[in-house]
Amino acid sequence: KNEVEQSPQNLTAQEGEFITINCSYSVGISALHWLQQHPGGGIVSLFMLSSGKKKHGRLIATINIQEKHSSLHITASHPRDSAVYICAAILNDMRFGAGTRLTVKP
Amino acid sequence: NAGVTQTPKFQVLKTGQSMTLQCAQDMNHEYMSWYRQDPGMGLRLIHYSVGAGITDQGEVPNGYNVSRSTTEDFPLRLLSAAPSQTSVYFCASATQRNTEAFFGQGTRLTVV
Numbered sequence: 628k629n630e631v632e633q634s635p636q637n638l639t640a641q642e643g644e645f646i647t648i649n650c651s652y653s654v655g656i657s658a659l660h661w662l663q664q665h666p667g668g669g670i671v672s673l674f675m676l677s678s679g680k681k682k683h684g685r686l687i688a689t690i691n692i693q694e695k696h697s698s699l700h701i702t703a704s705h706p707r708d709s710a711v712y713i714c715a716a717i718l719n720d721m722r723f724g725a726g727t728r729l730t731v732k733p
Numbered sequence: 734n735a736g737v738t739q740t741p742k743f744q745v746l747k748t749g750q751s752m753t754l755q756c757a758q759d760m761n762h763e764y765m766s767w768y769r770q771d772p773g774m775g776l777r778l779i780h781y782s783v784g785a786g787i788t789d790q791g792e793v794p795n796g797y798n799v800s801r802s803t804t805e806d807f808p809l810r811l812l813s814a815a816p817s818q819t820s821v822y823f824c825a826s827a828t829q830r831n832t833e834a835f836f837g838q839g840t841r842l843t844v845v
Contacts, residue, residue, distance in 0.1 A: 660834065662836075669836065670823060675833045723777075725775045
């Protein structure tokens with residue numbers, strides 16, 4: 628069993644829908660990192676959080692340390708949000724989930 | 734501000750050839766790392782460095798070497814390429830080991 632599990636693996640939504648991507652981890656962590664990988668392949672950092680909630684534009688990330696669970700929410704989804712979203716649990720090094728492929732259709 | 738720059742973007746090697754993947758950052762970050770990304774799997778750590786002159790192995794180091802002679806550069810060497818090393822390779826940097834990471838654009842390597 629992977630230390631970091633993401634669900635769903637694939638997600639297709641209509642433009643405007645509310646999106647939730649989940650990340651569960653089995654190790655104790657100091658923080659959790661949410662990353663976005665676009666079809667071109669580059670990886671960009673979205674959030675790094677160790678407690679509570681962070682918001683940036685239409686993106687919201689939450690984490691529950693006790694339950695070892697984090698969620699990434701996208702409000703009013705748009706086709707440009709189509710990407711692979713990756714969570715990484717940080718202890719000494721990052722342990723990555725396999726990613727969630729999101730497709731938002733117009 | 735270039736951030737993390739990886740070269741080349743694409744490479745095809747024959748089995749047994751050697752090559753070096755280049756990684757440079759201009760953010761004065763102490764921590765640099767190399768990952769490989771394979772289909773259906775999360776990124777896996779190959780090697781990392783916490784500062785110039787210091788390197789260590791990650792989860793999947795076999796077949797790869799690294800060095801860190803300067804803060805800016807962290808090249809990854811494939812000693813004798815094997816088809817199992819066909820993957821997408823990412824370099825990343827961070828101010829410290831457990832802080833926000835910044836990734837390069839990746840190198841898609843195919844070993845035939």
